[in-house]
Amino acid sequence: MKKFISFVTAAFLFALFVLPVSAADDAMVRVIHASPDAPAVDIAVDGETAVSGAEFKAVTDYLTLPAGEHKVEVFAAGTTKDPVLSQTLNVEAGKFYSVAAIGKLADIKLAVMEDNGKGEDGKSMVRVAHFAPDAPAVDVAPKGGDALFSDLEFSKVSDYGTLDAGTYDLEVRPAGAMDVVKALDGIKLDSGKNYTALAIGLLEGEPAFDVLLIPDGGEMAAMPDTGLGGSTDTSSMATTWALVALAGAALVGTSYVIRRKQNA
Numbered sequence: 558m559k560k561f562i563s564f565v566t567a568a569f570l571f572a573l574f575v576l577p578v579s580a581a582d583d584a585m586v587r588v589i590h591a592s593p594d595a596p597a598v599d600i601a602v603d604g605e606t607a608v609s610g611a612e613f614k615a616v617t618d619y620l621t622l623p624a625g626e627h628k629v630e631v632f633a634a635g636t637t638k639d640p641v642l643s644q645t646l647n648v649e650a651g652k653f654y655s656v657a658a659i660g661k662l663a664d665i666k667l668a669v670m671e672d673n674g675k676g677e678d679g680k681s682m683v684r685v686a687h688f689a690p691d692a693p694a695v696d697v698a699p700k701g702g703d704a705l706f707s708d709l710e711f712s713k714v715s716d717y718g719t720l721d722a723g724t725y726d727l728e729v730r731p732a733g734a735m736d737v738v739k740a741l742d743g744i745k746l747d748s749g750k751n752y753t754a755l756a757i758g759l760l761e762g763e764p765a766f767d768v769l770l771i772p773d774g775g776e777m778a779a780m781p782d783t784g785l786g787g788s789t790d791t792s793s794m795a796t797t798w799a800l801v802a803l804a805g806a807a808l809v810g811t812s813y814v815i816r817r818k819q820n821a
Contacts, residue, residue, distance in 0.1 A: 584654060588600055590615045597633075599611075629644050656670075657686070668688065675749070683717065683751070683752050684718065685714070687713050688711070696733070699728070726741070729741065741770075752770055
């Protein structure tokens, strides 16, 4: 019996300290389709399809990737040759990233953002990404007020700014002007969370200019499922691994007790 107890204890410690129960060595990466004239796309990471049939405006869940370099390829949906775009992505352990396909199809490229801002209690962190290829530089401001984010050009992403949690009526304007390109009424920002406002689409033509507000850093966006796996709840994974290890230990221990009885 003492040997059985010792084995269970060892298995429990093994589950806690050896088994891969957290994503501490991984990065979390999601993909955004923000190229207005590109068709639905499949996205491969290191030669394996990670996203299937993502259409314009699609924002995937976060995918766990080992830290380091990864080859990202974008294909027209249903094809596996002649990628529209191929680029190397370098990610660090413990960080969240958004990788957006931006620009028109003729000069599509990837924009990589770190999603690691964190709002304090009563505050939110917000940034703006200008991914509308035919739009001039823009300001984002409260309705009729001074700009919160100024002179943001295409493909640029602002730093996170801190706002009080609450509901806002905002405006997107041409930089330095008061004309309203897009009214953003009733924008709700929750305490302790961070967000990205994506300016996408076209000022002239279809799809029309629009702004998507998406939560960052593990707060999943309410977007269509495009096939990319969501983030893992590491606490539940830890519990699962621990239960598996303990179950295995219990089986081995039971076998040991039975053998002792048989040999007695």
